[in-house]
Amino acid sequence: MATGDSTIRPQASTATGVAKVWHAVIAFFTLVLRTNTGRIGLAVVGIHVVLALIGPWITPFPPTEYHIQDQYSSPTSTYWLGTDEKGRDIFSRVLAGARSIIWIATAGTILGVTFGTIVGVTSGYLGGRVDQVIMRIVDWFLAIPSLLLAILVINMATQRFRSVDESFIIIGIIGISFMPNNSRVIRSATLAIKPLEFVQSARLRGEPTLYIMFREVLPNVLPVVGVEATIRLSFALLLTAGLGFLGLGVQPPEPDWGKMVSENAIILDVAPLASLAPGIAMASLVVGINLLADGIRQAQNLPETGDR
């Protein structure tokens, strides 16, 4: 018995690297595919992600190429969704625009959720005075309007430094503005786990506080983190698009959905698809992500978070 086990066990632990990730991926998909909501959401988001990834290879034209003779074209077999005032192919621009917005929103969300989770678990687990102080600071962050902060920081940064990548500033701002809400949700999930007996027995074993927080408590709040991250992602997309609409974000002439909607709004009567197409792309992605989040939540029987 003992010899058999000592030979089997190390193998099992070396195989964990790839196998564990693979198991997690399989588990995620079976979870999402359990409900209709999740299936539709996954399909919509999947199409978006795949198109964004292979976009550069399937765009019929370079997205920044001018076709002066073909201004304001209606959808034709050459230009599938028509062209804008400079004769640029709208289909190519929508495809290319997906990349930047998905990258910025995802990176910002991951930043905010990671930060928020650390703050939430710490504050919830430690409790008492520490919790009071952390939560008041979080409240203070909550009072900052993210859009105004973004405008302020981007303007200051572009004045101070000539060449600055605005997308990293936006990622940072999404991270900062999502941290407070996220940490509150994670904190309340932690508060539900903290009094449970297995946490108490870890304390009685004399485990270090950090070990208890991140080895014992964190795995139990991860389902909440997952749903929270998915919901936040759609907000991040809307914020990024909103900044693009106001002219902040990806530098022209690179395509950006928000900017395309705003700059083509004046030619809505001649080339309606020039602003509608990126708008529809945006809306379908946000709806898809929300469906996905609902699907995960339904499959896990988690209650709806009132904090939206």
Add this chain to the structure above:
Amino acid sequence: MTQALQQDAPLMQVEDLAVTFYSPNGTFRAVRDASLEIARGEVVGLVGESGCGKSTVAFAMMGYLPGTAEVEGAVRFEGVDITTLSTSELMELRGNRIAMVYQDPVTSLNPSMRVGPQVEEVLLRHLDIDSDAARTRSVELFESVGLADPDRIGRRYPHELSGGQQQRVVIAMALACDPHLLIMDEPTTGLDVTTEATILDLIVELKDRVNAGILFVSHNLGVIARVADRVAVMYAGEIVEQAPVRELFKNPSHPYTAGLLSCVPQPPGDDGVERQLSSIPGTVFDAQTEQAEECLFAPRCPLAQESCTTQSPPLVDTSANGHPSTGSGDHLSRCFFPGDVTSNLWGEALARVEKTHEQDRGPVLNIEGLRKFYGGGRKKYILFGPPVARPVRALVDVDMKVGSGRTIGVVGESGSGKSTAARAIVGLEPKDRGSLELHGEDLEGNVHDRTEDQRSAMRMVFQNPTASLNPKLPVGHAIVRALRKFAGVNKQESTQRAEELMEAVGLDPTFLDRQPTELSGGQQQRVALASAFAANPDLVVADEAVSALDVSVQAQVLNLLEDHQRETGNSYVFITHDLGVVRYISDDILVLYAGHVAEYGPSQAVLNVPSHPYTEALLSAAPVPDPDAKPTHIRLEGSVPTLRGAFTGCSFAGRCPRKIGDICDTTPPPTQDGPEGDNHFINCHIPISELESLQKADSGARAIAG
């Protein structure tokens, strides 16, 4: 529709009922074969362990099963098959002709409505009366269930009532329309023993007063023995035995019933010898498994033969079969060998092995003046200003000694401070004052500040086995971590030791790599024990460690604890509300009331006269699994008070049945030595000799009355 109900038909007749639930997670055969009849004016007890389908039978009688359930067989209420009725016809019956009392009164009552209107609502819904008449009737109902001040109690909200009062309101609501059938699903399980006793008294009294049939579902044999006329025992969805209550308890003719009876700690018999608990090996037959032609109990049964695994036994009348019956002719058993079922089936009634105490080593744990107050720190302006409320006195000046190799039982109702005591001892709740000494060495209040050796010498087992293991980590995690922390062994050695520990607590070592959710509650609790035993602790604090377990599993765990103690000589602080368990396992007993020590001493001394009036009341309330047990008369109403601030006087004065006067309210009771003087202390104003004569006189009077 009312005309359709035939008056001459039996009140409730369940015939060959089978209920199957279909869910994405599998098919659950909750009830496989149940037949049961209830007549007017009788109480039928339905008893069994968790998951055996007793609640499903109760819900089937109300027609309350969800759409995912497939129901076979018939449930006839006054001749009408309930399973064929439409929703509106069922609504006509429920609350009116059939009423139900649930386990938890807190969730049965609407917290945002006063209780009076909640009862009136039932009356207005089913009876053709106006609101004034409904009000008058609700007051009558409150009076009939023994609620004090029935005129005004209806204006209170549920949270303003104690648990016992809430359950009385729920019973009043069930009785509102004079139901023909009353279904009570574990109506006393969530209540304290003292409250349970008063509710059971009420039910016994109601039985004679209202002309209704009552189905009483419970897992507790003591409770069933107190109230039922007839008892049906369920196992794995089948009714395995059915008999009049006295017959069932005296002459069980199914091995499972005999097993259940021998799992319950009983008071010592007439010969004064305490019996070792026997336990039923294995676990309950899985509800997801399809039934073959076999006896479902065969895998756990000491009588099992070849034939038991190839044929399913029919329900046969055993009243003439070897057992002298009372002549009622309705003793049914689902066993091939009912004649072979004897009281010694689960092992001879062995006298318990006496422990050999090593008294000279001195106490393991010495507690003096332990004190813990809660909530004193809140100020009006968060950090400043006057305090919002006076602190709650959770523990006040508790002294106790835990001898090496001994078990001290800590008893009391909920709110008496016993869990706080446990948490203060292990250091989860730092003490406010007093001293804790482990082997004569001072202990810090907070577990974080104690040394590794001290932590390893004192371990804890919790009440809820499911929450004791981290659901996201493998079963072995807690054991391996404890080994690596305390025994200082490397990873490979700790795995090997963990496997040995798993075997020591009677579990398969392969469980170590499983997920905790795959284990049953009893198995999870054994893992928790293995993790507590990991580093050979000197003291294990068990906070209601067996309360959440079924009786058969509870007996297994209790025996495991005792065996471990005999082998290693460790000590236990055993916290429980169950006096039967305390009586069985403890060498010493500490009785706590509202954070104060009421009585402390060796088990025998505490459990016999003279004892503190509170101990007396607790003992009097504890249900005994014997239908012939004489009903005791001391009852406590209300619940343990929350004492705040500078309280003087006796904490028990407010509920004490033996209160002697103002002195009880104003002066703290003196600590008196018991008559034998062997470290037995009673904190009471009544002199010991007087207590003794009072209590002896009472038990004498009871003997004559009985």
